[in-house]
Amino acid sequence: MLRFMTNHTAKLRRGFTLIELLVVIAIIAILIGLLLPAVQKVREAAARTQCTNNMKQQGLGLHAFHDTNSALPQGHRPWANPGVTTAPFEGSISWMAYILPFIEQDNVGKAAKAWQNSAANYYSWNNPVCPIKMKIYTCPADPRGTQVFVGAPYGIVDQALTTYLGNSGTTSTSLNGVLFGATTGTVGSQVKFTDITDGTSNTLMVGERPPNSNLEFGWWYAAYGYDGRGNADCVMTSNDVAVVNYFIANYNTAPNLPCNRPAAQKIGLQPGHPDVGCDAGHYWSFHPSGSLFLMGDGSVRLISYNNNNLIPALSTRNGGEVANLN
Numbered sequence: 001m002l003r004f005m006t007n008h009t010a011k012l013r014r015g016f017t018l019i020e021l022l023v024v025i026a027i028i029a030i031l032i033g034l035l036l037p038a039v040q041k042v043r044e045a046a047a048r049t050q051c052t053n054n055m056k057q058q059g060l061g062l063h064a065f066h067d068t069n070s071a072l073p074q075g076h077r078p079w080a081n082p083g084v085t086t087a088p089f090e091g092s093i094s095w096m097a098y099i100l101p102f103i104e105q106d107n108v109g110k111a112a113k114a115w116q117n118s119a120a121n122y123y124s125w126n127n128p129v130c131p132i133k134m135k136i137y138t139c140p141a142d143p144r145g146t147q148v149f150v151g152a153p154y155g156i157v158d159q160a161l162t163t164y165l166g167n168s169g170t171t172s173t174s175l176n177g178v179l180f181g182a183t184t185g186t187v188g189s190q191v192k193f194t195d196i197t198d199g200t201s202n203t204l205m206v207g208e209r210p211p212n213s214n215l216e217f218g219w220w221y222a223a224y225g226y227d228g229r230g231n232a233d234c235v236m237t238s239n240d241v242a243v244v245n246y247f248i249a250n251y252n253t254a255p256n257l258p259c260n261r262p263a264a265q266k267i268g269l270q271p272g273h274p275d276v277g278c279d280a281g282h283y284w285s286f287h288p289s290g291s292l293f294l295m296g297d298g299s300v301r302l303i304s305y306n307n308n309n310l311i312p313a314l315s316t317r318n319g320g321e322v323a324n325l326n
Contacts, residue, residue: 044141044287044288046140047139047140047141047286047287048141048287048292048302050139050140051139051140051141051163051208051287051292052292052300054135054136054137054138054139054164055164055206055292055293055294055300056294056298056300057103057136058096058099058103058136058164058206058294059205059206059294059295059298059299059300060102060103060298061099061102061103062095062099062102062205062206063298064099064102065098065099065102066192066193068102070192071190071191071192072095072178072179072189072190072191072192072193073095073098073099073179073189073190074095074098074179074180074181074182074187074188074189074190075094075095075166075167075168075177075178075179075180075181075188075189075230075234075235076092076093076094076095076166076168076179076180076181076188076223076225076229076230076231076233076234076235077090077091077092077093077094077181077188078091078092078181078182078188078228078229078230079091079092079224079228080228081182081187081188084122085122087116087117087118087119088113088116088117089116089117089121089122089123089124090116090124091122091123091124091222092124092125092222092223092224092230093124093221093222094166094219094220094221094222094223094230094233094234094235095166095179095234095235096134096137096162096164096220096221096234097109097112097220097221097222100112103136105134105136108129108132111128111129112127112128112129112221115127115128115129123156124221124222125151125156125157125159125219125222126156126157127157127221127222128157129221130151130156130157130158130159130160130219130221130222131148131157131158131159131160132160132221133146133147133148133160134146134160134162134220137160137162137163137164137220138161138162138163139163139164139208139210139285139286139292141285141286141287142163142210142286143286144210144274146160146161147160147161147211147215148160148161148215149161149215149216149219159215159219159221159222160219160220160221161211161215161218161219161220162211162218162219162220162234163208163209163210163211163218163285164206164207164208164209164294165206165207165208165209165218165232165233165234165235165236165283166178166179166180166205166206166234166235166236167179167180167203167204167205167206167207167235167236167238167315168180168181168189168229168230168231168235168236168237169237169238169315169316170237170238170239170240170312170315170316171237171239171240171242172226172227172229172231172237172240172242172243174237175189176315176316176317176318176319177189177204177235177237177315177316177317178191178196178203178204178205178296178317179191179205179206179235180229180230180235181225181228181229181230181231181235182229188229191317193296195317195318196296196317196318197317197318197320198316198317198318198319198320198321199296200295200296200297200298201295201296201297201299202295202296202314202323203295203296203314203315203316203317204238204293204294204295204296204311204314204315205293205294205295205296206293206294207236207269207283207291207292207293207294208283208284208285208287208291208292208293209232209236209272209280209282209283209284209285209291210272210274210284210285210286211274212251212256212274212277212279212280213255213256213274213275214251214255214256217232217233217280218233218234219233219234220234226243226246226247227246231243232246232247232280232281236282236283237267237315238267238268238269238283238311238312238314238315239267239268239311239312239315240267240281241263241264241267243267243281244259244263244266244267244278244281244282245263246281247259247277247278247279247280247281248263248277248278250277251277251278251280252277252278255275256275256276256277257273257275257276257277258276258277259276259277259278260276263278266278266279266281266282267281267282268282268283268308268309268311268312269282269283269284269290269291269303269305269307269308269311270282270283270284270305270308271284271305272284272285283311287302289302289304289305290302290303290304290305290306290307291303293314296317301325303325307325310323310324310325
């Protein structure tokens with residue numbers, strides 16, 4: 001009897017063979033391989049939806065600003081503008097700062113304005129709202145999340161970044177877009193919707209360009225730009241090789257990756273990467289096929305990289321071009 005029980009117990013304790021374990025592991029690996037693309041698609045769809053919602057909220061804010069002020073805000077308030085040395089000290093403030101009261105961020109706007117009205121607080125990069133990370137200004141498709149440029153080594157406060165740049169026009173000096181900084185001695189864009197004679201549904205208002213890996217371009221509150229007019233920082237051009245050449249000259253060596261195509265192929269809407277220095281000079285996104293754009297009528301559209309040739313026409317408010325995205 002004892003011998004029978006011992007043999008029976010041994011049979012009950014028999015485990016999996018190596019082959020059986022390998023088969024189970026293989027099945028699990030196949031299932032994971034099948035599920036991962038589906039999970040990735042769901043995540044991308046969710047990120048795109050949230051990004052679309054961000055841009056729609058920006059559109060509502062811009063339209064509300066227009067309703068209140070009879071014009072859209074300046075895309076960027078150049079530092080050399082008249083009035084920058086008198087309260088409320090708005091040197092290099094972006095369009096995103098101007099619409100704060102209209103996107104349910106009135107408390108942030110009031111805090112910024114209160115600081116600006118002090119005679120000692122003329123330097124916009126030390127405004128206490130600069131480090132505030134704004135979800136509405138960050139596309140969730142960016143795997144880096146909301147980010148800040150550490151300002152202490154440069155004698156300023158930290159600078160939170162944005163994914164969204166206003167349409168300043170075809171070049172940094174054309175001033176034919178919707179949100180742009182001005183030339184020295186003049187005000188920036190104060191475009192009325194009636195000025196957009198190409199049609200608001202055919203004119204870009206805001207597009208995507210993630211911050212570069214240096215985190216030096218894309219400051220949402222106080223932006224200087226490569227030229228002092230906010231370009232490639234809070235506003236973007238569509239057809240300006242000079243902007244790309246600036247990044248090639250200054251951000252083309254380690255830790256940046258060198259420009260991987262000629263400058264003429266790095267304007268408008270092109271695939272990009274935050275580590276490639278010259279990609280800071282054109283629209284791109286972490287969405288797989290193109291970038292989202294906020295149109296003048298408040299709608300949001302995904303424009304594919306294949307339609308890059310249409311971006312210059314869509315960037316002018318009154319150029320009379322024909323641009324069909326359908």
